[in-house]
Amino acid sequence: MEMQGVHKSDVVAPVTPLATGQVAAAVLYAASFAMWLYAEYAARQKRIAVAHRHVGGDDDEEQQAGSPLLKESSGPKSGKEVAAVQPSLVSQEVPSTDSDTPEICRVLRLDREALTACRPTLRAAVEFGTIMLWLYLADRTTVFPTSLKSYSRDLLGFLFLVLTVVAGVTSLRPARTPLLLNRSQTEEWKGWMQVLFLLYHYFEAREVYNAIRVFIAGYVWMTGYNNFSYYYRTKDFNIARFCAMMWRLNFLVAAVCIVMRNSYMLYYICPMHTLFTVMVYALLGIGAKYNDHRWGVFLKFAISFVVVFVCWDIKAIFYALWGFPPLRWLMVYTDPRHPSADPLHEWYFRSSLDRYVWIHGMACAYLHPWAEARLQRLDKLTRSQRLLIRAALASAAAGVMLLWIQHVYLLPKKEYNALHPYTSWIPISAYIVLRNITPNMRVYSMALYGWLGRITLETYIGQFHTWLATGIPDGQPKLLLAFLPSGYPLLNFAATSAVYVFISYRLFHLTDSFRQVLIPDKASGRVLVRNAVSAASAAAVLCAVGALIVYWSPAVQHYWPVALKRDVGTRFETRL
Structure with missing residues (x-):
């Protein structure tokens, strides 16, 4: 087992005070917790009151049944008498509310009805805040120890093989129809790639x-493929759906950046997918009427190639574009352990590696109906014809893959990176052909990998702070989180992995629950603007409160981080 050496200077970090955003997040968590408790109390009191009214109503009925006087007077009432009684009952049980008042304002005023209605959202906010607190405690404090990474090719291969066998035996499921690149298949694809991507980070399998570069290209390829498929097929450029996609890609990473005091570019997958999603949306949304013409689509593909070439291959233009202050503020990144003179280098390097493959994904989406029709015709041929054509296709795909492996994949890291932007589509295309060569291969997929594929964003972000450890703001995850002593690496792997996957699963659902509140499906522009203004106003107030606390409270600035974090180096001293 090869130990991946980490020098002591790589892990020792000075104690840093809490930032305004971190204090604001703590205030929001405390306020959400208090409002949630009050909402639960109000709901309980309401249930008790309703129960008492039901009991009281039963007693009144019994008294009326036993009283001769009431019996005599309890004849059928006229319609006017019934109408005179019913409004008073309604007014007692359903208090009037101001429908024009935004829900968030009523919640902040501690309106009982609004708080009771918002209990699920408040509960989700408390759960989300608790997870953020866990990430901070696990990564930035001495609550849990850490250990060094160690690489074993045999162990990495064994873990992936066992998981694949388990997934194949227990979760192999048929899709409804044997469609080319159906959703179950693409989610499975994302799932097994994500497992290898995470194991690569855990073991630092250099x-x-x-291969990891190809997997990341596969994710970007699917960004182009899936978004083009949706917009081209549905012609739905609704701003609410676009905002929902931006929320999905950026809400969690924004929250983690604030709580952990990290740069957006530390989680480079998120800005990459955001950028290419915006580019697909703009490409098809602008001049949407031309999407129905073949020449219009081809022209848009050509425009996308030209834009990518100009903005990436001409490095001066890239730096001029992303050097613009708002964009630069988002995209700069410097590893504190290995400072760089060029803070935009990380963004240029990461985004340029996969700058063309999303266009190939769009092209495949455009050609999907044609390829699907050809596969259906192939399935209707005689058995000998099917075998011959499938053997030829498989041989061609395998041959191209072998040539790519021999002449590109086996190159050293720097030489490979130079060719990757222009060749990553080759293994992706070969995999698609081999994975869809027969109807059974198209229809069956492993649901376990599909489930993991749906939470890839959460597992990608969460790995930094609850499976691995960075130790400092903007630090790379050089260490492993440890629950058990250093003599039990596999048990520790199992324990931390279970917690990590569970947290990722919960973050996936919490992100979607908040999206449903702020960006409802098919929401109008007025609703989106109102919710955006409300959220921005709340964020501004929280930032102001956080800034005041940081400015006026030396205890928050210095004592709390020292008490929790102290010297990061003491966590690793015995292991170096």
């Missing part, structure tokens, strides 16, 4: 670096 020898599979080139």
